[in-house]
Amino acid sequence: MFKILKKEYLANNIWLMDIEAPRVAKHCQPGQFVIVKTDEKGERIPLTVCDYDREQGSVTIVFQTVGASTTEMAKYEVGESFMDFVGPLGCASELIKMPLDELKKEKILFVCGGVGTAPVYPQAKWLHDHGIECDIIIGARSKDILIMEDEMSKVGNLYLCTDDGSYGFKGVGTAMLEKLVSEGHQYDLCVAIGPMIMMKFACLTTKKLGIPTVVSMNPIMVDGTGMCGACRLMVGNEVKFACVDGPEFDGHLVDFDLAMKRQQMYKTEEGRAILKFQEGKTHHGGCGNCGGEE
Numbered sequence: 001m002f003k004i005l006k007k008e009y010l011a012n013n014i015w016l017m018d019i020e021a022p023r024v025a026k027h028c029q030p031g032q033f034v035i036v037k038t039d040e041k042g043e044r045i046p047l048t049v050c051d052y053d054r055e056q057g058s059v060t061i062v063f064q065t066v067g068a069s070t071t072e073m074a075k076y077e078v079g080e081s082f083m084d085f086v087g088p089l090g091c092a093s094e095l096i097k098m099p100l101d102e103l104k105k106e107k108i109l110f111v112c113g114g115v116g117t118a119p120v121y122p123q124a125k126w127l128h129d130h131g132i133e134c135d136i137i138i139g140a141r142s143k144d145i146l147i148m149e150d151e152m153s154k155v156g157n158l159y160l161c162t163d164d165g166s167y168g169f170k171g172v173g174t175a176m177l178e179k180l181v182s183e184g185h186q187y188d189l190c191v192a193i194g195p196m197i198m199m200k201f202a203c204l205t206t207k208k209l210g211i212p213t214v215v216s217m218n219p220i221m222v223d224g225t226g227m228c229g230a231c232r233l234m235v236g237n238e239v240k241f242a243c244v245d246g247p248e249f250d251g252h253l254v255d256f257d258l259a260m261k262r263q264q265m266y267k268t269e270e271g272r273a274i275l276k277f278q279e280g281k282t283h284h285g286g287c288g289n290c291g292g293e294e
Helices: 023-025 069-074 114-129 149-153 173-183 196-211 256-264 266-281
Strands: 003-011 016-020 033-037 046-048 049-052 057-065 083-087 108-114 134-140 156-161 190-191 213-216 232-235 238-241 248-252
Touching: 016 256, 023 083, 033 057, 046 057, 046 069, 049 114, 049 134, 049 248, 049 266, 057 069, 057 114, 069 114, 069 232, 108 114, 108 173, 114 149, 114 190, 114 196, 149 156, 156 173, 173 196, 196 213, 196 256, 232 248, 248 256
Parallel strands: 108 134, 108 190, 134 156, 190 213
Antiparallel strands: 003 016, 016 057, 033 046, 033 083, 049 057, 213 248, 232 238
């Protein structure tokens, strides 16, 4: 069992939890993910590592309640435990594999949005801890759903933007990126993590600007171990699986349209699951689609 050491509500149904998992904390690296399972009947939920404390033996995760399983997960309180917390899984960020003397010559930009802000943090923090400066753009629809502003401001040069202009620059993250480039900022690498559509347009922008870009395809993962095939991707002319080959890939080679179509495949089933969860014993399948008590 894996005890919850800390629980914090961030914004917009987004939760942060510190989980006691010494063996995972000992080995995990920025860019990797874990699989969380609340109980023996729970769904396997893949979540990118947000932070880790090797001395305390804890791993930080951030998740948003979007379906039945994450809604159930959010009910757990400090002192309670999850049944499974498996990891680290996937490949670590390529950044930490580069020789430090080469990495220090690179100008790196992170573009993130929504829950995608969380997996950017350990990468930016790792760079900061090794004396490497980076720029970070965080985008959100409005100020009240921006997360991790304080943490990010300590590890990089932070640029905030909101669609409605309620905080920081008015506009989407890609507009902020183009503004920075027009002002003379030059970047050798961009790491974009967030909703699938956000990553797609970030890559279209960076391709136009000639900036190599890495994206995280965690949003398409289901099983997390390479067994189900749900996270099958086309990267260039090759078939890849986000959970075992990634989750990070060359964003300019990812077929985002295909990835988003695959992501849509699970929405109906997840919708039925959340209705059954919310309605409990009163759920009778009156819609004619979900099979009632099945």
